[in-house]
Amino acid sequence: MSDFPRWKYALVAIAMVLGILYALPNAFVPLSAVQVAATHNAPVDAALEQKIVAELQKDKIAYQNITLRHDKAKGDNILIGFANGDLQKSAADALKPVLGDDYTAAFNLESTVPHWLQAIGARSMPLGLDLQGGVHFLMRVDQSDVVDKQEVRYTEDITALLREKKIHYTSVTRNSVHGKGVVVVLPTEADRKAASDEIATSFPDLDVTNGPNTGDRYVLNAVVKPDKLRELAQNTIKENLGTLRNRINQLGVSEPLIQAQGDNQIVVELAGVQDPTEAKRVIGAVATLEYVAGLGGPGDPATQDAARTGNIPPNAHLYYGSHGEPYLVSKRIIVSGDELVDASSGSDPDNGSPSVNVSLNSVGAKKMLDFTRDNVGKPMAVVYVERVTNTKMVDGKEVITPKITYKVINYATIQGVFGSKFQTNGLSSPKEASELALLLKGGSLAAPMDIVGQSVIGPSMGKQNISKGLDAVLLGLALVLISAAIYYKLFGLVADIALFFNLVILIAVMSMIGVTLTMPGIAGIVLTLGMAIDANVLICERVREELRNGSTPLASIRAGYEKAWSTILDANVTHLIAALALTTMGSGAIRGFGVTLLIGILTSLFTSVTMTHAITALLHGGRKKLKTLSV
């Protein structure tokens, strides 16, 4: 057909070649691998590699290769590839006791995609939790922290209220027993009555009861109502879920499952996470910044003395910097992480070094302004507080100890008076800056959270799902191909070629975007295959109609494509709207399906219309005296 433009032929040819190239990496099955990494600062070196090799040889576990990878960003690790998942499992089971607490041995995958394909940016689709296993975290939310915050808040609020209402009081303190509320001591019975009424009306969430009275001490107990506490606990879980979602989204993990369990646990499942240690760091670490007055840098004699003798001035903490250098900082916190509104990484405009730009809320800004006004030229330290949980087995029971580490990440002179916006410098790498900004921006959690369980989901189930999914895709494709060829003869065969390339291009696009493949995604692929043929059915039926109406074969082809096009477009746009809605669904599995469907509709528009048109034009265009069409 002479009216089919040449550039469209070229486009179709290019799409076919690129489709094959970028879909190809998925044909290379990655090796099952075990990745050994250090938990803290244990060395990952040739000696460790030899220890692993010795252990594997002792247990007669055959491995394909072992590589020591130096990775500045994620830390050094050793990757051992195995022929199958069983060997991988046995190896991980065998290595864990040998390596001890200092190292982790986690399941991983080792890419076998040839270098020339990697060089052009072709990569295979990451596989979801249901296809390859993944990481499973169980976190426990520390609800007692919520109670603490409430009691501290009410202590302050009641004090303010009594002062405002001019009621005399002896003291307002938190009850020494945790969770028992606030104790207000008043000098007279009348004062107690007045205070009780005021508190009850101002704070409906408090239960106010009279306590014992001795002499001129009339005690009033104010306890947060159980209903309110329950509501707070539920909100805490919800807020923590939200924060976790933000953090995990920023990790770039697709299809995360983040679910509340009971009233104080959260389950996190990360499909396709190759490296659980990084995820664990970001999820598990509760990091916050504390801005404190600096009392002495590493060069200060007082600091050196404190570090040497352990005699720390009563108003100070002795913390260390990232290179182990000591600092003396004030115990009084100027501003802490929960007064932080936003943090973003960038580079210092003066010297280009990595930095974090911080914004504070109005309360924090006021405190910062007050402090900096009086202290220009004096040092201020930024302390990075990180809470990590260690689990140890003692007498067959798990004992969990939260470990809080303080690190001085910045110790600088206050250059001027500032309030809500300022910069934190002195971070060692852009990665550290972005990671810190990410943790801070992810929000300070409503309550601290500890990882109390971590597991890696075995890949055996995934293997089974992959083979079943592959069967379904290939069988579905074959059946549709055969049916189309029988029903529409040559036009059916042309549609078949297009349908095959639809699968190829769909996989190529999904791989290029990096869509995580899951079972619902595979279902989406099969559905796309079944529906993509629809455009060809429309075209073929139109061509048949035109032939029946007495048009010449070439005119029928032209009219068939032209008339079918508007129908195909309308049908696909409405379908696209439906797919779009699926992709906006919050839930992981459905989104994967929706994304597949969305891409599938777009690729099928191209293959079933443009590509078949090109092939048909190629087949029939040269033959001027075409008598019949095989449709």
Add this chain to the structure above:
Amino acid sequence: MEIFNHNSNIHFLGLRKFSVGLAVLLVVASIALLVTKGLNYGLDFTGGVSIEAHYTQAVDTNGVRDTLIKGGIEDPVVQSLGGTRQVLIRFQPKDDTHNPPKDGKVNLDLVAADVSKALQAVRPDAKVVSRSYASPQVGAELRSSGIVAAIFVIVGIGLYLWIRFERRFAVAALVTEVHDVLVTLGVLALFQREFDMTALAAVLAVIGYSINDKVVVFDRIRELFRLARKAEPEEILNRSINSTLSRTIITSLFTGIAMGALFFFGGPSVHVFAVTMLIGIVVGTLSSIFVASPILLWLGVSKKDLMPVTKENPELARRP
């Protein structure tokens, strides 16, 4: 090869009282089923019990599953948790025949004890190391986002059809769409197939599929209205259904074949998806033929609503 006579002229619209009556009946029955029986929501929606068990010796997940079923836990899902000695067992609290939930409350300790007893009866080295109960809160979130997505689809498609076609087409498509979704859900409720996340995805995909079907017929209706000199709506509609009939059925067959392959070979995790799609394809195809056009006819579609808007040309108006 042709299965359908291309000259077919079945008087589909003549059946309209019967076919639409049946459709209304099906919708009412579906709503009744959804209200009385309800959907058999899966773990995704209801939350559930999850128990982690460790063995000192290797164990396989199928064995654990069989053991649990014998021990009185119905329909447990058993997953390997890395290594060969740790399994994750998940099930609905109601499936523990010894200690089903009382007053909607789950006694997790008793349920975990049942699981432990069942496992240890066969393998004394089994140990339950953690037990948890997932709140249904996440399911509620999922359900509400599903409803939001469905509304988004319906409004989006309605607007598109309104702009591309005409108001009546949008209304007819949406009414039929609601019918398709309700009947599909009704069938799922009737057979009590587990309704999980993939089933929800399938229901939303059914919306997309069946609207596709309707649009093809509508497109032909518009085309025939524009071409016809004397446009008798009933005849045009009937002719449109007949001339797209072959396509409607062939496409459904092709999609059905693909979904059949998924059902028989895709494994248990996509079963519900394939079943839901298959139901939706049948319902959607039938409603495209028998339901959508009668509604359009009753709404009073006519030729002049569908003529392309011609711009007023003052130049032409001035000419004699």
